[in-house]
Amino acid sequence: MEExxxxxEETNALLDxxxxxxxxxxxxxxxxDLGSPEGPMRDALGRAxxxxxxxxxxxxTQLLKQTARGMDVELLPAEIVPRDVLASSIDPNALMFTxxxxxxxxxxxxxxxxxxxxxxxxxxxxxxTNGEGAAPTGKLSELDRRILKxxxxxxxxxxxxxxxxxxxLELDAHDDADDGGVRFEPxxxxxxxxxxxxxxxxxxxxxxxxxxxxxxxxKQQAAREAxxxxxxxxxxxxxxxxxxxxxxxxxxxxxxxxxxSSVRDLLALRTGDVLRLHGAPGDPVALCxxxxxxxHGNPVVHKGDLAIEVTSREQKGRQES
Numbered sequence: 001m002e003e004x005x006x007x008x009e010e011t012n013a014l015l016d017x018x019x020x021x022x023x024x025x026x027x028x029x030x031x032x033d034l035g036s037p038e039g040p041m042r043d044a045l046g047r048a049x050x051x052x053x054x055x056x057x058x059x060x061t062q063l064l065k066q067t068a069r070g071m072d073v074e075l076l077p078a079e080i081v082p083r084d085v086l087a088s089s090i091d092p093n094a095l096m097f098t099x100x101x102x103x104x105x106x107x108x109x110x111x112x113x114x115x116x117x118x119x120x121x122x123x124x125x126x127x128x129t130n131g132e133g134a135a136p137t138g139k140l141s142e143l144d145r146r147i148l149k150x151x152x153x154x155x156x157x158x159x160x161x162x163x164x165x166x167x168x169l170e171l172d173a174h175d176d177a178d179d180g181g182v183r184f185e186p187x188x189x190x191x192x193x194x195x196x197x198x199x200x201x202x203x204x205x206x207x208x209x210x211x212x213x214x215x216x217x218x219k220q221q222a223a224r225e226a227x228x229x230x231x232x233x234x235x236x237x238x239x240x241x242x243x244x245x246x247x248x249x250x251x252x253x254x255x256x257x258x259x260x261s262s263v264r265d266l267l268a269l270r271t272g273d274v275l276r277l278h279g280a281p282g283d284p285v286a287l288c289x290x291x292x293x294x295x296h297g298n299p300v301v302h303k304g305d306l307a308i309e310v311t312s313r314e315q316k317g318r319q320e321s
Contacts, residue, residue, distance in 0.1 A: 040214045041080050041188055044163075047216075048078035051163035052190055058158035059192055059204065062151050067122035071201060076191030083185050086207050093139045095148060096174035099156060099206070101167050106212035107187065108174060109152050115194055115202025116140050116148050123147060152204060155192070159206060164216045188213050252294065254308050255286040284311055 056073040064070050081089075086108075090096075093113035099106045117140070140148070153171055160169040187207040194201040257277030284296035285308065295313035299306065 040217050041186060041210060044188060044213050044217055045078050045080070048163060048188060048190055049075070051159065052076075052078065052192070054158045054162045055155050055190065055206075056192055058154050059151070059194075062154035063119070063122075066151060067119060069122050071118075071194045071196050074193040074195070076193055076203070078188060078190050080186050081189050081207075083187055086187055086189060090205065095140055095145055095152075097149075097152060097171040098174045099169060099208070100172055101160070101164075101169050101212075105209070106164075106169070107206065107208040109156060109171060109207075110205040111148060111152050112202040112204075113138070113140055115204060116144060118194075118196070118201040119148060119151060120144060155204060156206070159190075164212070167216075186210055250289050253288045254297070254299075255288055257283075257285075 052075045056075055059073055060070055090110045091112040091114075095111040095113070095116055097109040097111075099109055120140075149171065156169050156171060160167045187209060190206045190208075192204045194203070257279045259275050259277050261275075284298055287294040287297055287308065287310070293314050295310055297308035297310045297312075300309045301307065
């Protein structure tokens with residue numbers, strides 16, 4: 001009994017590769033549908049709300065350290081918003097920072113100008129206003145940025161230790177021209193709202209990219225790595241199949257010519273009869289595999305044996321000379 005061309009394991013690998021090609025578009029759509037209830041960002045909302053508790057504690061501790069006075073902190077629910085919606089919700093005069101880890105952009109941090117000025121006043125020992133005087137408007141200076149940076153940096157450090165599972169984070173100056181993503185890419189937004197004496201002081205917003213959120217979710221990260229391994233294995237399976245098929249033997253038939261005939265004529269055929277073939281003397285013979293035209297050639301003698309010199313090949317319906 002002849003050995004089968006493909007083993008059961010190899011056949012299954014071929015079927016898996018074919019199924020993977022058919023469902024690739026669907027899988028990619030599910031991967032990028034991060035705002036759906038099944039998406040990794042939606043799954044991360046509960047963890048983000050839990051991490052916000054630690055962010056609030058870090059903010060209070062840093063304010064006491066930096067200004068010797070605390071503020072009340074309200075934790076805003078984590079939510080998923082498109083990048084352009086996030087940008088439109090941020091105070092135009094806010095201090096903006098880019099959140100990075102080992103050079104990779106993970107999101108943005110925004111400290112609104114009102115909160116920034118309230119913290120600056122406390123750093124300079126200004127008395128509590130209880131909301132009676134309006135804070136000056138306008139952008140904060142570069143010096144203000146340097147004074148205020150330890151405040152969001154402490155909150156970001158807590159974010160790295162909790163939600164991002166110990167990932168080291170750093171704050172860089174934000175460049176609006178380099179937002180690190182497409183306009184409608186969803187981002188996970190966390191927020192802290194500060195108040196003092198019953199008066200609202202401002203907000204500190206942190207927004208993480210989809211890639212940052214996925215990397216912080218072990219289950220989703222494992223699923224993504226499994227998908228990448230499956231994609232990497234598919235070409236190997238195809239190479240194995242090509243190798244097996246390349247070793248298979250086939251019969252090549254050289255067709256000198258063809259002649260139509262009835263069954264009656266075939267039954268009456270005798271030695272010495274002449275069959276007239278289509279074609280002229282000197283025409284190349286056809287090379288076929290199971291009646292599929294492979295090419296053409298001329299009869300020759302090679303090392304004492306009858307042979308065919310290939311003169312042309314058929315490639316997907318086109319003749320190649």
